[in-house]
Each structure stands twice: as C-alpha cells, then as structure tokens.
Amino acid sequence: MKYFIAVVEAHSFTEASYALEISQSAVSQQIKALEDDLGVPLLVRQNRTFSLTPAGEYFYRHGKELLQEIDAFQKETRRLGEDQELQLRLGYLNNYCGSELYETIAAFSAQYPEVTIHIFNGTHEDLYEQLRSKKADIVLNDQRRAFSDTYENDILATGVLYAEISLQNPLSRQNHLSLEGLRRIPCILVASAEQEQAEEAYYTDTLGFAENFLFARTLEDARLLVASNRGYLPLETFNATTPAGTASVRLPLYKDGKPLLRHYCLFWRKDNSTYYVEEFANLLHKRIQPQDSHYRRTDDVEKNQKIPKKQ
Known part of the structure; x- marks a missing residue:
C-alpha cells in the first residue's frame, strides 16, 4: 500500500x-x-x-x-x-497557596486516569535540582535565574507577592504590607535545614527583606506561627483570597511604595517534552484567571515591565 x-x-x-x-x-x-x-x-x-x-x-x-x-x-x-508505568512527576513551591494547581491535578487525573501523578514540593533550588537531575517532569516555580535553553520556560503569570499576617498585628488593618514597615517583624520561610541559607540569601539580597527570619518545615507549621503572631509569611499565590478562619489576613507586599512583583513559571526539560507534560501545562493555564488589580497575566505586565528572556 x-x-x-x-x-x-x-x-x-x-x-x-x-x-x-x-x-x-x-x-x-x-x-x-x-x-x-x-x-x-x-x-x-x-x-x-x-x-x-x-x-x-x-x-x-x-x-x-x-x-x-x-x-x-x-x-x-x-x-x-x-512506558513501563505512565507517570507525571510534578513539583511545586512549598509556600504555594492556591486552588489552581489542585484543580488542575484533579482535571488531569479525570481526563487521563492511566497516568499516575507523583507530587512533591520544595524551595526554588530543590525544584531546580529535581528537574536538572531528571527526577521531576514538570515544576511550578518562581523565576530566580536567567532562562536556559535546556528547559521550556513557560511563564504562567506575573503578580504581587502576598503575605499572611496575624489579625492580632495592627499592620493587618492596612491595604498592603511594606517591607520597610515589616523590618522588625520576623519573616517566616518554609525550607529544609539544608536550604535555609539559600532562601535567606535570596530574600535579603534579591528581594530586599530584612535579615530577620524564622524557618518552618511545612506550610502548615508556618501558618501556625502566623496564627500565634510570631511573624508574617510570604506566599506564592495567584490570588488574594482570604485564608479560611479568622486568625490571619492575606495582603500584598510592597517595596519602596511599589508592589513586589513575581514571575511564576512552569519549567520542564526540552528533552522530556511529552504529551502529558504539555497537556498539564495547558490545563493549568486555563485555570489561572485574574482575581484582582494586584494580579495580571504576563502579557499585561510586560506592557509596563520587561520580563527578561535572557540574561
């Protein structure tokens, strides 16, 4: 034929x-x-x-x-x-707090029940190492370094960095939190003992936080510290939805009078760009919608702020 x-x-x-x-x-x-x-x-x-x-x-x-x-x-x-076992190894930031990822995982599992999803979380460096060593297929991460041609650098969105703070703290009654006003209040970070130094260096040297940190091993432990008014917790999130309960409030973080912007991305290796990886990325894109004036799609932000493609 x-x-x-x-x-x-x-x-x-x-x-x-x-x-x-x-x-x-x-x-x-x-x-x-x-x-x-x-x-x-x-x-x-x-x-x-x-x-x-x-x-x-x-x-x-x-x-x-x-x-x-x-x-x-x-x-x-x-x-x-x-494929001995159809699987998707997914990593996400350990201080990510939002429903979009969970909804995408549920939708993906319903559409592709033959695929087993292995999920883990970590700091930026944890996720990067897992991807570099091919122990992860796709990760939801923030952008801290120049994009590499080795990876697909899929920018999901750019938005304000939010933080949770106890309602016991007078600063919780403001419209936003400023790094200048938070210098005497401990910043709570979620990291393993091995990553504490790297996280502290990034938040001080790159983002401009004061050298005043508390560390928690899990997001749940960190939020308990917030509830007890021990400090404030920066969160990676796509919206400003108020957390459940009445212990804390979520507010945008400002620096020098301007919102502290973050680029959120999906990363995967180009030599591992499978159908399932790309389909998961497409499903997550569909679930990220602007929630308020502090959150914008990447293409909207680029009108006012150039996002580096190469550095």
Missing part, C-alpha cells in the same frame, strides 16, 4: 524508488503482488507512463487515510510499550 501510494504521488516508478530508497524493480514487483492479491488492476501502464483505474483511484484515496491511521496506531502502541 505504501509503495503504491508513493508511485501515484511521484507519477513515476523511478522517482518513487528514489523516495523509498529501494530499486525500481522491487517497487514494480510489490505493485504487481498487490494487484494479484486484490485480483484487479490498479494501474494502466502505457510505455513509461501510467494512469489509475477506478479501483486504483479508490485504493489510493482510502489507502492514504488508512496509512495515516496505522502510523498513529503504531506510535501510540510504541509509546505505551516504552
């Missing part, structure tokens, strides 16, 4: 043999064997040219469709055979 279609599209046995990288006599033999098997002629040969019989027209038209279906069938069979 493949040889016959090649001959018809090349309008020549010779050209078809070049395209198929086999001899012309082999092509002719295969076409004759096909006609013998079907019991009807497909071509009317006239010296060095030929025309299609009605049966040949039919066979060409539908045969081409069948070959496309067979090709897709083979690729899917091969993909299933190569």
Whole structure:
C-alpha cells in the first residue's frame, strides 16, 4: 500500500524508488503482488507512463487515510510499550497557596486516569535540582535565574507577592504590607535545614527583606506561627483570597511604595517534552484567571515591565 501510494504521488516508478530508497524493480514487483492479491488492476501502464483505474483511484484515496491511521496506531502502541508505568512527576513551591494547581491535578487525573501523578514540593533550588537531575517532569516555580535553553520556560503569570499576617498585628488593618514597615517583624520561610541559607540569601539580597527570619518545615507549621503572631509569611499565590478562619489576613507586599512583583513559571526539560507534560501545562493555564488589580497575566505586565528572556 505504501509503495503504491508513493508511485501515484511521484507519477513515476523511478522517482518513487528514489523516495523509498529501494530499486525500481522491487517497487514494480510489490505493485504487481498487490494487484494479484486484490485480483484487479490498479494501474494502466502505457510505455513509461501510467494512469489509475477506478479501483486504483479508490485504493489510493482510502489507502492514504488508512496509512495515516496505522502510523498513529503504531506510535501510540510504541509509546505505551516504552512506558513501563505512565507517570507525571510534578513539583511545586512549598509556600504555594492556591486552588489552581489542585484543580488542575484533579482535571488531569479525570481526563487521563492511566497516568499516575507523583507530587512533591520544595524551595526554588530543590525544584531546580529535581528537574536538572531528571527526577521531576514538570515544576511550578518562581523565576530566580536567567532562562536556559535546556528547559521550556513557560511563564504562567506575573503578580504581587502576598503575605499572611496575624489579625492580632495592627499592620493587618492596612491595604498592603511594606517591607520597610515589616523590618522588625520576623519573616517566616518554609525550607529544609539544608536550604535555609539559600532562601535567606535570596530574600535579603534579591528581594530586599530584612535579615530577620524564622524557618518552618511545612506550610502548615508556618501558618501556625502566623496564627500565634510570631511573624508574617510570604506566599506564592495567584490570588488574594482570604485564608479560611479568622486568625490571619492575606495582603500584598510592597517595596519602596511599589508592589513586589513575581514571575511564576512552569519549567520542564526540552528533552522530556511529552504529551502529558504539555497537556498539564495547558490545563493549568486555563485555570489561572485574574482575581484582582494586584494580579495580571504576563502579557499585561510586560506592557509596563520587561520580563527578561535572557540574561
């Protein structure tokens, strides 16, 4: 079937043999064997040219469709055979607080029940290392370094960095929190013991936080510290939804009178850009919607702030 279609599209046995990288006599033999098997002629040969019989027209038209279906069938069979277990290894920031990721995971699982999702969280550096060492397929992370050509750098959104603070603190009654006004209040960070130094350096040297930190191992522990008025907790989130209960409030963080902006991205290795990875990214994009004036899509922010593609 493949040889016959090649001959018809090349309008020549010779050209078809070049395209198929086999001899012309082999092509002719295969076409004759096909006609013998079907019991009807497909071509009317006239010296060095030929025309299609009605049966040949039919066979060409539908045969081409069948070959496309067979090709897709083979690729899917091969993909299933190569994957011992269909899985998606997903990492996210350990101070991420929002419903979009959870909703995307639920939607993905419902649409692709054959895929097992392995989920973990960590600091920016934890996630980067997992991706670099190929222990993660895709991670939801903030942007702290120049984009690399090794990875797909999928910018989800740019928005204000939020923080939770206890309602016992007078600053909770303001419209926003300023780094200048928070200098004497401990900043609570979620990090492992190994990542404490790296997180502290980033928040002080890059973002301009005061050197006044408390560390928690989990987000739940950090929020308990906030509830007891031990400090404030920066959060990675796409919206300003007030946390459940009455212990704390979530407010945008400002620096020098301006919102402290963050770029949120999905990262995955280009050499691991599978269908499931890209489909998960598409589903998450659909669930991120502007919630208030402090949150904007990346393309809106770029009008006022250039996001570096290379540094």
